[in-house]
Amino acid sequence: MADNKKISVAVIKRLPRYYRYLGDLLNVGIVRISSKELSEKMNITASQIRQDLNNFGGFGQRGYGYNVEFLYNEIKKILGIGKEYKMIVVGAGNIGQALVNYTDFESNGFKIVGIFDVNPRLIGMTIRGIEVYDADKMEAFIKNNEIDIAILTIPKTQAKATAKKLVECGIKGIWNFSPMDLELPKSIAVENVHLTDGLMTLIYKTNAVLDK
Amino acid sequence: MADNKKISVAVIKRLPRYYRYLGDLLNVGIVRISSKELSEKMNITASQIRQDLNNFGGFGQRGYGYNVEFLYNEIKKILGIGKEYKMIVVGAGNIGQALVNYTDFESNGFKIVGIFDVNPRLIGMTIRGIEVYDADKMEAFIKNNEIDIAILTIPKTQAKATAKKLVECGIKGIWNFSPMDLELPKSIAVENVHLTDGLMTLIYKTNAVLDK
DNA sequence: TAGATTGTTAATCGATTAACAATC
């Protein structure tokens, strides 16, 4: 990559939110927006919006603001959305099945193409037309189908070993729904969804609010 | 609340992770741990651990470190875990059903006691022994059953109106799985799980890692 | 007592906000 300035993870995590708001604006036919107007909608400062965007380029026009469609497409490019990504779900339990059935991913080009489990009662099943395969077949499947992302929805006890195996098969991105941290090489991208942690945070905040 | 120093959200979000690691240590019978040892396990600095904990009190002993069980229980108290919290799931779709079936919550005292939907095909169904009620009954149910937390797993279009209704019924904490921000009074605690945003962040990180 | 490790203050680092010249 030519550009070497380090983008902070705080900025990266805001990009999908910008993308979402711009998509909504686009849908209601709004053509241009200033950082000030957008900041009011999103509840952040206009300064932060301009700083964030200028990490990637000057997308606006002085005196005018930002063209919504153009900015939307630029953020789309930055995020790497637009091309199709192939994903597998590892663990065909409740969460795994729910994610397979979650149609929002596909409309963004994120396609689940295989599901894996060790449970014989689940193997052979079909969820939204996608087959549940024996976990034994995972390695070959990943290699033959150029899988980009693995979604890990298996119990705590098997999470680390399975993640290790995925990395050995060449997976570069893991979306981890297991209540456990994975400890993988820095060259592997991991995004955690620790549900119980999130709920505990909410409990704390709820009590904090009530104490006032 | 007597103590007025403002705890940052960054600290709060780390508490469940401490709690998780301490629970694991407790399970394997470890009695004491120093901030240095814990920092190595958790991949953060010992200084940060001591700073974080000292927001709430001095839980350690100079020259010794921290008693694992004591610290575990203190963090449990800080988070407000231990008592039972009653929750409802609003939206009996894929994600809603998966969360009802997710047994980790109950073992922490977070109990789902009702499910609501507008879809007549779902109403009357039972998920893990919990009935799906008509959304019309939600208001009365919340008031009669002292519900603490609502888990929102409904489509984007209805999210804002439903959240508003929940707040009118007296709900103080909302766990929002809708791909949309809710815009509620500051007195309501909200924790968002924006799945598509998270996946997009992962895609960006995966590509960034590959570019190196 | 000597060694270890906390609690806490001070220093550093990074992220957010403010300000304003550049320019559409």
Next chain:
DNA sequence: TAGATTGTTAATCGATTAACAATC
């Protein structure tokens, strides 16, 4: 041209890390 709003530098704020005296 005058007004608006960006891109960008500078100031501020907050969070993390380092350092060390207190003390178990």
